[in-house]
Amino acid sequence: MLNRTSLGQLISTAVFYGVALLIFLKGMDFLANEQKFHAYLSFLCAFLNFLAGMRFAIASLYQRIKKLLK
Helix, strand or coil: CCCCCCHHHHHHHHHHHHHHHHHHHHHHHHHHCCCHHHHHHHHHHHHHHHHHHCHHHHHHHHHHHHHHHC
């Protein structure tokens, strides 16, 4: 299984979530300024950063599904 306790992994996960929040807030600012293309692009990037923060949960879910299908 994956080792989730290393300090580097915890820091990178926190950074992914923090950057996702900042990009989302910037996207909201773009949306308020009627810059819809930049807003939606920011929301997409924020979502991808959020998924990167969830990488261990996604890997665990993938492993469970893989076990069920065997």
